[in-house]
Structure formats: C-alpha cells, structure tokens
Amino acid sequence: MTSATTELNQWIRFTPAQRLARFAVYLGMVAAVVWALKTIEIIPEFLYDAPEQVLDMGSRMWPIDWANFWPGVWPALIETLHIAAMATILGLCMGVPVGFLAARNATPFPWVNHIARFILVATRSISTLLWALFFVAMFGPGPLAGALAIAFHSIGFIGKMFSEGVEESNKRSIEALQAAGATRMQLIVMGFWPQVKPTFWSVALFRWDINVRESAILGLVGAGGIGVALNAAIDLLQWDRVALILITIFVVVILIEMMVMWIRKRVI
Amino acid sequence: MTNVETSMVTRADFFRPSIWTRLGYALLIVYVIYAAATLGLSWERIERGVGYGAKFLAGFFPPNFTKSDLIPGLLESLQIAFLASLFGTLIAIPLSVLSARNLMPSFVTWPVRIIIILCRTFHPVIVAIIAVKAVGFGAMAGVIALTVASVGFVGKLLAEAIEEISKKQIEAIRATGASFMNTIIFGVVPQVMNRFIGFVAYETDSNLRHSTIVGVVGAGGIGGTLFSAFQRYDYDFVAGISIAIIALVMLGEVIQIYVKRVFR
Numbered sequence: 001m002t003s004a005t006t007e008l009n010q011w012i013r014f015t016p017a018q019r020l021a022r023f024a025v026y027l028g029m030v031a032a033v034v035w036a037l038k039t040i041e042i043i044p045e046f047l048y049d050a051p052e053q054v055l056d057m058g059s060r061m062w063p064i065d066w067a068n069f070w071p072g073v074w075p076a077l078i079e080t081l082h083i084a085a086m087a088t089i090l091g092l093c094m095g096v097p098v099g100f101l102a103a104r105n106a107t108p109f110p111w112v113n114h115i116a117r118f119i120l121v122a123t124r125s126i127s128t129l130l131w132a133l134f135f136v137a138m139f140g141p142g143p144l145a146g147a148l149a150i151a152f153h154s155i156g157f158i159g160k161m162f163s164e165g166v167e168e169s170n171k172r173s174i175e176a177l178q179a180a181g182a183t184r185m186q187l188i189v190m191g192f193w194p195q196v197k198p199t200f201w202s203v204a205l206f207r208w209d210i211n212v213r214e215s216a217i218l219g220l221v222g223a224g225g226i227g228v229a230l231n232a233a234i235d236l237l238q239w240d241r242v243a244l245i246l247i248t249i250f251v252v253v254i255l256i257e258m259m260v261m262w263i264r265k266r267v268i
Numbered sequence: 269m270t271n272v273e274t275s276m277v278t279r280a281d282f283f284r285p286s287i288w289t290r291l292g293y294a295l296l297i298v299y300v301i302y303a304a305a306t307l308g309l310s311w312e313r314i315e316r317g318v319g320y321g322a323k324f325l326a327g328f329f330p331p332n333f334t335k336s337d338l339i340p341g342l343l344e345s346l347q348i349a350f351l352a353s354l355f356g357t358l359i360a361i362p363l364s365v366l367s368a369r370n371l372m373p374s375f376v377t378w379p380v381r382i383i384i385i386l387c388r389t390f391h392p393v394i395v396a397i398i399a400v401k402a403v404g405f406g407a408m409a410g411v412i413a414l415t416v417a418s419v420g421f422v423g424k425l426l427a428e429a430i431e432e433i434s435k436k437q438i439e440a441i442r443a444t445g446a447s448f449m450n451t452i453i454f455g456v457v458p459q460v461m462n463r464f465i466g467f468v469a470y471e472t473d474s475n476l477r478h479s480t481i482v483g484v485v486g487a488g489g490i491g492g493t494l495f496s497a498f499q500r501y502d503y504d505f506v507a508g509i510s511i512a513i514i515a516l517v518m519l520g521e522v523i524q525i526y527v528k529r530v531f532r
Contacts, residue, residue, distance in 0.1 A: 035347075036347040042408050083307070126510065147307055
C-alpha cells in the first residue's frame with residue numbers, strides 16, 4: 001500500500017500477495033524438478049545400449065505377423081470393444097445418480113453432496129489397473145473383471161462432469177415446476193434431465209472413447225481384452241505379433257475418435 | 269362436458285419419446301444382454317465374487333504402512349511424474365506451434381500432427397512396455413512413457429488453443445516489423461498463457477496418477493511394489509499402498525486447484 005501511495009505513477013500489475021503466491025509456485029516447481037533430477041535412479045549402462053535395443057526390437061517386429069489377425073487378434077479386439085461399451089453403460093448407470101447427488105441445486109442437503117463428492121474423487125483416484133487387480137481377485141481373470149474395473153473408475157469422471165452440467169442448468173424451469181408442486185423425482189425427470197441431456201450424451205461419448213483406450217491395457221493383469229494377447233506376445237518375445245497388436249489398437253482408437261467427433265458434430 | 273373429455277384424450281403426450289428413441293433404447297437393452305452373456309456375467313458368479321470380495325476386504329485390515337519399500341516407491345513415482353511433465357511440456361511447446369494451422373503451412377503441420385496423434389493414441393502403460401524393452405527396468409522407462417503421453421496431451425490442447433487465438437494481435441505485431449520469434453512471444457504467448465498453465469497443471473496431475481501404475485510393467489514407481497505385494501497375497505500391504513496412492517493423488521488434485529487459483 002505504501003509504495004502505491006508514494007509512487008502514484010507507477011503501475012504494478014499484481015498485488016504483493018499475488019506476486020508472493022506466484023513466486024512460491026515457481027519456487028516449488030523448480031525445487032521439485034531439481035530434487036527429482038538429483039535423486040532419480042538411472043542406470044547408465046542401460047542407457048548406452050538403448051539405441052541398439054530399439055533397433056533390435058524394430059528388426060524383430062518386421063515383418064509384421066499379419067496372418068495372426070484372424071483368428072488370433074480379432075476375438076480379443078471384439079472382447080475389448082464389448083468391455084469398453086459395457087463399462088461405459090455401467091459407469092453411466094452408477095455415475096449419473098451420484099452426479100445428481102453431488103450437484104448442490106438438485107440435492108439441497110450439504111452432507112449428501114459431500115459424501116457424493118468423496119465417492120467421485122475416490123473412485124477416480126484408484127486407477128483402472130488397480131480396480132482390475134481387485135476385481136480379478138474377486139471374480140477371477142476374464143473380461144467381467146475388466147468391465148467392472150473400467151466402470152468403477154469411470155464413476156468419478158462421469159459424475160463430476162455430470163454434476164457440473166446439472167449445477168449450470170437454468171433455474172427458471174426448475175422454479176416453475178416447484179411452484180406447480182412437483183415432487184423431487186418429477187423435478188429431476190422433467191426439470192433437470194431435459195436440460196442436461198446434451199451434457200449426458202457428450203460425457204457418454206467422451207468416456208466411451210477413453211474407455212476403449214483403457215480396456216486395451218486391462219489384459220496386463222489378466223482382466224480380458226486385447227491386452228491379454230499383447231501380454232502373451234510380449235512374454236513369448238513374439239515381437240512381430242506385438243507390432244500387429246499395436247497397429248490394431250492404433251487403428252481402432254483412431255477410428256473411434258473420428259466416429260465420436262462425427263457424432264458430436266452431427267447430433268450434439 | 270363430454271366434448272372436452274374426448275379432446276383431452278386425443279391430445280398428444282409431449283413427454284412420450286418418439287418411435288426412433290424407443291427403438292434405440294430397445295436395441296441398447298438387447299446389446300447389453302448379448303454383451304453381458306459374452307462377458308460371462310451371471311448371478312451365480314457375482315454371488316460367489318461378492319463372497320470372495322468380503323474375504324479379500326477382510327485381508328485388507330489393518331492396512332500396513334510400515335514396510336520399508338513404501339516411501340521410496342512413492343518418491344520414485346513423484347520423480348517420474350515431475351520429470352515427465354517437465355520434458356513433455358518442453359517438447360510439446362515447439363510441436364504445438366509447428367502444428368498450429370494458423371501459423372504454419374500445411375506441409376509442416378501434417379507431419380507434426382501425426383506425431384502428436386501417435387503420442388496420444390497409446391495408453392502410457394503400453395508405451396511403458398516398449399520403453400522397458402528399450403532402456404531396461406526402472407524409473408527411466410517410466411519417465412519416457414509418461415513424457416510421450418504428455419507430449420500428446422499438451423501438444424494437442426495447446427495447438428487447439430493457439431488455433432483459437434485472435435488474429436488481430438498477431439497482425440498488429442507483424443505490422444511493426446517483428447520477426448517470427450517476436451510474433452510468437454508477444455502475439456501468441458500472452459493469448460494462450462492462462463490456458464497453457466491449466467493444461468500443464470492437469471497434465472502433472474494425470475502424470476502423478478499414471479506414475480503410480482507404470483510400475484506394473486516394470487517402469488519404476490510404487491506400481492511395481494503394489495503388483496508384487498498383490499502376487500504375494502500380502503493384502504494388508506496392498507491396502508496400505510492403495511491408501512497412500514489415493515492420498516497422494518488427492519493431495520495433487522488439491523495443489524492443482526490452488527495453483528490454478530494463483531494464476532487466475
């Protein structure tokens with residue numbers, strides 16, 4: 001304050017508190033990077049022969065084992081797509097109610113909001129692979145464990161996006177319904193739902209796209225999908241087959257992304 | 269009176285979904301039943317699974333935080349996340365400038381765009397498998413895998429942000445005779461800086477999450493410890509590691525919110 005009053009002509013963009021906060025963030029970032037660089041464990045011998053290893057891997061990947069696509073990779077790919085679709089549907093079924101409970105305008109009980117928010121953060125913090133390990137232990141290896149793992153991990157993302165959509169919805173139609181004496185269920189179905197429908201579909205599409213990518217890795221812990229084939233090929237050092245699977249994943253992911261973009265443009 | 273009643277009956281119900289919507293829902297239900305059957309979903313299996321789950325959850329208690337490999341694993345995950353965010357961002361900045369269609373001709377943007385798409389398509393864990401083959405087990409492979417993912421993520425979003433900027437300021441800077449670098453520094457950077465900080469904060473957060481799982485394929489961090497604890501049926505340690513990971517990720521999310529608030 002004193003410097004501003006004594007030198008009225010001098011324009012300062014940020015207040016001292018803002019500058020201090022920015023400085024603290026910069027300092028924290030530099031400290032984190034310096035600490036990480038100084039203490040990270042790197043084995044130099046492994047680095048020296050990295051180019052050689054990459055070349056070796058490249059030469060083993062060529063020629064690509066196209067013959068294995070049918071009947072080796074194709075069923076695994078279909079299983080992956082089923083896992084992703086089922087997980088998205090299941091995730092929506094669980095995430096949307098929690099999203100409504102987390103939205104402050106749809107559920108006017110703060111303690112319910114807090115519990116719902118905690119569920120959203122907690123399910124999101126546990127990664128898909130960790131969920132998959134739990135469900136493999138429960139249901140045994142296979143696609144069921146994989147679908148449940150992705151579904152539970154998606155709850156957080158779907159619920160968060162959805163509750164934000166609900167909180168942004170227009171108050172007027174809700175108040176009109178309330179004035180007409182609508183019950184809470186009617187408020188949600190007739191008042192909120194028509195307003196958040198576009199959010200719902202865009203979240204569903206976006207999450208489906210992510211889930212296809214995620215379902216490709218589930219096989220590493222035995223939870224079904226194309227990852228099982230990938231894991232087997234790597235363990236058997238069949239790098240030509242690994243190359244085929246990687247190309248398959250790439251093509252499928254790109255196709256689905258294009259499809260999602262097309263649907264977004266046309267429908268939403 | 270009767271007249272009014274008949275007119276009430278014939279009025280269309282506005283909330284009734286159209287025939288196509290209803291057909292769509294019917295198809296969805298048929299698909300769910302079919303897919304559930306192919307995934308091997310059945311009541312009996314779920315019942316048995318819930319039984320196992322109860323036993324398994326009982327094994328979690330009390331969570332064990334005392335084993336000596338917990339803290340080093342978490343620290344290694346943090347190192348991987350920080351370095352990958354740094355390198356990923358450093359590589360992504362020039363790539364996103366090169367792939368912005370309003371700054372570069374198309375023969376430059378297309379190859380760079382393909383690189384960014386390639387980085388983004390594969391899940392970090394899959395990249396980690398390749399990196400482990402290239403540079404061996406350890407944190408180095410994790411850093412490489414997450415760097416690739418960061419390049420894809422920051423590169424795509426930053427390129428989109430650059431493409432959305434206002435052209436007027438660029439033209440004003442160019443009119444003063446500025447060089448290309450000066451146009452970027454004074455015309456582009458101020459317009460995308462806020463969004464860029466948001467992307468980097470989000471990316472660091474997501475790297476922190478992924479750095480706790482790349483260890484499953486041997487790329488360093490707490491994931492390896494977690495996976496081996498699982499395979500030893502050491503469930504109380506699994507619970508300890510999981511709780512530690514959740515706490516770390518939540519802490520990261522809180523810090524991310526504060527950092528974004530500082531730069532708003």
